[in-house]
Amino acid sequence: MISLRRRILLSLGAFVTTCVFLGQWPAQAGGIACDPIASEARCPPRPIDLVICLDTSGSMEGLIDSARARLWDIVNSLAKARPLPQLRVGLITYGSPSRSTAANGWLALQTNLTSDLDSVYAKMMSLNTNGGEEYVGWALRRAIDWMQWSGDPHALKLVFIAGNESADQASNVFNFRYVAEDAKSRGIIINSIYCGDRQMGVREQWEHVAACGGGSFSAIDMHCGTVQVETPHDKLLIELNMKLNATYVPYGPAGDAGHRRQHEQDENAERLGVASSASRVGAKATALYENSGWDLVDGVKNKTVAIDDLKDSDLPAAMQAMPAEEREKYVVAQGQARADLQTQISEVSAAREQFLKDARANASGGKQAFDEAMLAAIRTQAETKGFKFEK
Numbered sequence: 001m002i003s004l005r006r007r008i009l010l011s012l013g014a015f016v017t018t019c020v021f022l023g024q025w026p027a028q029a030g031g032i033a034c035d036p037i038a039s040e041a042r043c044p045p046r047p048i049d050l051v052i053c054l055d056t057s058g059s060m061e062g063l064i065d066s067a068r069a070r071l072w073d074i075v076n077s078l079a080k081a082r083p084l085p086q087l088r089v090g091l092i093t094y095g096s097p098s099r100s101t102a103a104n105g106w107l108a109l110q111t112n113l114t115s116d117l118d119s120v121y122a123k124m125m126s127l128n129t130n131g132g133e134e135y136v137g138w139a140l141r142r143a144i145d146w147m148q149w150s151g152d153p154h155a156l157k158l159v160f161i162a163g164n165e166s167a168d169q170a171s172n173v174f175n176f177r178y179v180a181e182d183a184k185s186r187g188i189i190i191n192s193i194y195c196g197d198r199q200m201g202v203r204e205q206w207e208h209v210a211a212c213g214g215g216s217f218s219a220i221d222m223h224c225g226t227v228q229v230e231t232p233h234d235k236l237l238i239e240l241n242m243k244l245n246a247t248y249v250p251y252g253p254a255g256d257a258g259h260r261r262q263h264e265q266d267e268n269a270e271r272l273g274v275a276s277s278a279s280r281v282g283a284k285a286t287a288l289y290e291n292s293g294w295d296l297v298d299g300v301k302n303k304t305v306a307i308d309d310l311k312d313s314d315l316p317a318a319m320q321a322m323p324a325e326e327r328e329k330y331v332v333a334q335g336q337a338r339a340d341l342q343t344q345i346s347e348v349s350a351a352r353e354q355f356l357k358d359a360r361a362n363a364s365g366g367k368q369a370f371d372e373a374m375l376a377a378i379r380t381q382a383e384t385k386g387f388k389f390e391k
Contacts, residue, residue, distance in 0.1 A: 043083035047155035048382070049113050050089050051147055053139045055163030055195075057095035058131040062222035063162055063195050063370065068124050069228070069272050070371035072279040075117060076349070077375050079286035080390040081382060085156075087288045088113040089120045090147050093127060095134035095163065105138035105170065113147050115290055117283070118258075118265045125268045136167040136209060137174035140190060144183050156385045159183065159213070160374055162193035164222075167205040176205075180213035191215035191377045193370070195222040216380065218373035227369075228273030229359045233352035238274075240345050241266065241281040247338035249296040249331060251305070252314045258294025282349035285342035297335045307331060 054060070054067060078085055091110035093099060099108040110123040143159050150157065167176055180190045190213020194201030198219035201207060210217035245266070250259040269280040283289050292304040296315075299305035307327050312320045319327050379389055 045084045045086045046385075046387075047150040047152050048078065048081075048085040048087050049147070049150050049155060049157045050087065050378075051092065051113065051143050051159045052089065053092045053094060053143055053159065053161040054127070055095045055134050055165070056093045056099070056127055056129050057134055057163075057165070058129050059164060060095070060195070060222070061129050063164075064124070064127050064129065065272075066220075066222050066224070066370035067162075068121075068268075069276050070279075070369065071117075071121060071124065072269070072276065072283040073371045074374055074378075075283040075288050076279060076286065076353075077371075077389075078378070079283070079288050081387045082390065083387065084287055085387070086115070087117075088115050088150075089117060090114070090143075091120055091123055092139060092143055092146070094136075094139040095132045095165075096130040097132045098128075098130040102133075105135045105142070105173070106132045107135075107139055107142050109142070109146050113149070116258075116293065117289060118261050118291075121265045121268065122261060125265070133169055134163050134165040135170040135174070136161060136163065137176035137179050138170055140176055140179045140183065140209075140213075141174045144179065144186065144188060149186075149188065153187075154385060155187075156382055156387070157186075157188045158191065158215075158378065158381065159188060160191045160193060160377075161209065162195060162220075162370070163206075164195040165204065167192070167209050176209050177212050180209060184212070184214045189213060189215045189381055191374075191381075192217050193373050194219045216377035218368060218377070220370055220373050221367040222370065224367045224369040228275040229356055230274050231278070231352045231355045231359075233348050233355065234274045234278040236348055237278045237281040237345060237352065238270075240341055240348070241284065244281075244284060244338065244341045244345065247297065247334045247341065248291070249319070249334055250294055250316055251296040251299065251310060252294065254294040255314075255316070258291060262291070278349075278352060281345060282352070285345035285349065296331055297338060300331055301335060 052067065054064060056064065075087070078087055090113040092107060093110055094105065094107045097106055100106045111120050114120065139161060140159065183190050190209060192206045192209040192215065194204065194206040196219065201217070201219045207217040245262065248259060248262065250256055266280065270277040290298055290302070292299040292302045296305065296307070300307065308324065319330060322330060
């Protein structure tokens with residue numbers, strides 16, 4: 001006869017097996033047990049760390065413009081991933097003497113990995129080009145060493161490096177082959193984007209960069225991503241954005257600066273064109289656009305700050321005269337108004353996206369743009385980590 005202890009163990013084993021099979025139990029070895037689309041409540045957010053290394057030498061103005069024009073399109077696409085990403089973006093520039101020295105490989109850390117997407121966009125908008133040497137291996141070495149990568153074993157950790165010169169420059173200092181292999185051993189995937197003809201990119205070793213780093217190689221037309229396609233939905237999105245901005249409640253030492261930066265990045269996107277502006281508005285309606293560090297609505301929602309813990313001087317003038325219970329009601333009301341506006345923006349953005357689907361394909365003439373190259377790689381690599389994308 002089977003002992004009572006053994007029967008209990010067998011029953012427990014069957015229960016665990018069934019739970020994993022049905023998606024009720026955390027899976028092991030890098031996967032997730034729940035269905036991230038159908039059972040989002042059981043799938044907590046998971047990290048995606050995305051580092052972009054841009055060549056800012058003299059010939060790369062088109063690349064920088066593409067990155068500026070399409071950053072919010074990338075955010076919008078990642079917002080469709082499930083489990084919902086905890087997105088952090090970092091930015092490194094290389095190949096420009098005006099921002100670095102030869103001893104540092106003409107490299108500059110623009111932002112470490114951060115969820116403050118406005119700060120990344122502000123840095124991107126401030127970039128200009130200058131002649132220089134483009135050291136791919138060196139840039140990759142610093143991307144690995146400078147960034148504060150997530151320690152979560154299920155995190156998706158990606159580097160995208162883009163340029164148009166030989167990837168073997170300064171290989172005697174940092175050879176991209178060994179650097180990329182080291183990145184791969186740390187769970188960091190290296191993707192390469194060559195700005196120009198694909199065969200030239202192969203000859204210049206950019207395909208080899210991705211092969212060593214376990215990633216994807218793409219060749220793009222760097223001017224393709226700057227095409228601004230207007231839609232019938234853009235005007236409404238921009239109007240809704242004005243109302244959305246009014247729901248933000250700056251607090252603490254970073255409040256005024258964060259609120260000001262938000263408006264400045266709206267203006268920067270608007271200067272690029274109506275398509276970039278509308279895309280940014282869509283991104284601001286997603287959960288990936290998060291400002292707990294300076295906005296009280298996000299801070300309270302994400303439990304990073306409590307209203308009662310703040311001094312009067314940390315609050316905006318409109319709240320300082322309110323009694324405690326009114327302050328809480330005010331923040332809740334602002335949060336509800338924002339949620340309603342974000343729902344409207346999401347619906348209008350979906351209609352805009354459908355309109356753009358064919359228009360962009362026709363405008364590009366079959367050429368691949370910066371964001372398309374990145375998103376194709378991100379989707380494939382995210383799926384290996386258990387992410388799924390809503391259609």
